[in-house]
Amino acid sequence: MDGIKKDYVFHRDLKKEYPIITHGVGVYLIDENGKKYLDACSGAVAANLGHGIISIGESMAEQAKKAAFVHTMRFETKALHELAETIGKMAPIHLNKVYFTTGGSEANESALKLARQFHRDAGRPQKHIVIGRWQSYHGNTIGSLSAGGDVKRRHAYTPNLLNYAHVYSPYCHRCPYDRQKNDCLSKQNWTCVTDIEKTILELGPENVSAFIAEPIVGSQQGAVPPPPGYFEKVRELCDRYEIVLIIDEVMTGFGRTGTNFATEQIGIEPDIITFGKGVSAGYAPLAGMIVHDRLIDGLIQNSDGKFIHGYTYSGHPVAVAAGLAALEVYEQEMVLENVKKQGPYLVNRLLELKQKHSYISDVRGKGLLIGIELVKDRKHDLLFDPSEKAAERLNGIAIELGAVFYPGSGAIDGTKGEHLIISPPLNVTNTEIDEIVRILDESFTIFKGLLRKDELYEITK
Ligand SMILES: Cc1ncc(COP(=O)(O)O)c(C=O)c1O
Numbered sequence: 001m002d003g004i005k006k007d008y009v010f011h012r013d014l015k016k017e018y019p020i021i022t023h024g025v026g027v028y029l030i031d032e033n034g035k036k037y038l039d040a041c042s043g044a045v046a047a048n049l050g051h052g053i054i055s056i057g058e059s060m061a062e063q064a065k066k067a068a069f070v071h072t073m074r075f076e077t078k079a080l081h082e083l084a085e086t087i088g089k090m091a092p093i094h095l096n097k098v099y100f101t102t103g104g105s106e107a108n109e110s111a112l113k114l115a116r117q118f119h120r121d122a123g124r125p126q127k128h129i130v131i132g133r134w135q136s137y138h139g140n141t142i143g144s145l146s147a148g149g150d151v152k153r154r155h156a157y158t159p160n161l162l163n164y165a166h167v168y169s170p171y172c173h174r175c176p177y178d179r180q181k182n183d184c185l186s187k188q189n190w191t192c193v194t195d196i197e198k199t200i201l202e203l204g205p206e207n208v209s210a211f212i213a214e215p216i217v218g219s220q221q222g223a224v225p226p227p228p229g230y231f232e233k234v235r236e237l238c239d240r241y242e243i244v245l246i247i248d249e250v251m252t253g254f255g256r257t258g259t260n261f262a263t264e265q266i267g268i269e270p271d272i273i274t275f276g277k278g279v280s281a282g283y284a285p286l287a288g289m290i291v292h293d294r295l296i297d298g299l300i301q302n303s304d305g306k307f308i309h310g311y312t313y314s315g316h317p318v319a320v321a322a323g324l325a326a327l328e329v330y331e332q333e334m335v336l337e338n339v340k341k342q343g344p345y346l347v348n349r350l351l352e353l354k355q356k357h358s359y360i361s362d363v364r365g366k367g368l369l370i371g372i373e374l375v376k377d378r379k380h381d382l383l384f385d386p387s388e389k390a391a392e393r394l395n396g397i398a399i400e401l402g403a404v405f406y407p408g409s410g411a412i413d414g415t416k417g418e419h420l421i422i423s424p425p426l427n428v429t430n431t432e433i434d435e436i437v438r439i440l441d442e443s444f445t446i447f448k449g450l451l452r453k454d455e456l457y458e459i460t461k
Helices: 052-064 080-088 106-122 142-145 149-157 183-189 191-205 229-240 293-300 317-331 335-356 390-401 430-460
Strands: 021-025 029-030 036-039 095-101 129-133 165-167 210-215 244-248 270-277 287-292 360-365 368-373 408-411 418-422
Touching: 036 244, 052 317, 080 095, 080 287, 080 317, 095 106, 095 183, 095 293, 106 142, 106 287, 106 293, 129 183, 129 191, 142 390, 165 191, 191 229, 191 244, 191 408, 210 229, 210 418, 287 293, 293 418, 335 360, 335 418, 335 430, 368 390, 390 408, 390 418, 390 430
Parallel strands: 129 165, 129 210, 210 244, 244 270
Antiparallel strands: 021 029, 029 036, 095 287, 270 287, 360 368, 368 418, 408 418
């Protein structure tokens, strides 16, 4: 235990010390020493309305005073019905039933199981394999981790993972299939799509249960949107081979990309949308899935109407009260309008920064889910070595200067490729965006100095 602080918390990193946050105001978090941190990534793209919203806290307290816990095997609450209705009405037209969980991993776990039960009940008992995509993240439970393609997170648990299949997603900036975007678009011959069909045929369509994808790849690739038309082709394949299409909107849902769900922008109707994070704006652990009528009809017609699944805290009254109150604030503050205004403003400011710092090779994303790819030298497309931990170090400097970003690595092949996500609360102002960009600019300048020191060290050692 040498060098490790003696306390009782099993920290994310046992060798690190973390500031203690006492409270938050708007886009700022404040620690016990009074230091302010501009929350430029909404925590983990969750605190989408910022901090200290009294009405959400009060709604949670009101609900807690009425009933602490209601087991959804026997009872329900009004708040549960109201929230399900609100979410169902926001979703695509044929997705109407809302199932609640406490986190995004559980939401995806539920979706994978529902797909399987749907096929089994419909007389397709062999269908059980899920196809996911490399460099995608769907959660940390064994099922969701198996479906995801985050190489680093999967590595330690390889023997425990389920035998799911993976294809590459359309990361056109560095196509994993070595194709050129314009060539694909003009010829309408996309390797990233033909590879899905090839994988289905190799596995045997009779064995494939579901395909799962993030509409915009978040934490693992740093906000990479798909090329137009990609998901329409995926939808066609899923229809052709009777595969349940799960769109993971845990990060993108509830206005993050400028529409209620990013699904609206990819032009398809999925069979299941999973959601989390933004639904309660981070005020309570709340997530879930919205399910297409045809899956619900299947459960009713082909079985006794029961989904063989469930969690103690599904639809917890205080969590759903937080969700309801948060969605009201989204409406009142007209966040969709704000995202449509501030998203392009942020992108333009970052493109200015790109001119100044050759570490930025790409600015991409949708709405207020924006990523920048970091390279050592843009002119020569020189990548950082993963051991340099570029994104993490840059974020460390920014935290010192008073802003927090969401760093990531492995976007290209699981190890190489560094990025930073900038995803402030959806009610951010342009003055606050200016502050984010100013701190990022200063961070790059300090970062440059540190890299020079590293290089000098390499030369002299
Ligand atoms: C796209 C996506 N899916 C699933 C998850 C897992 O959610 P949770 O951490 O709430 O289990 C995350 C979390 O970052 C995510 O970004």
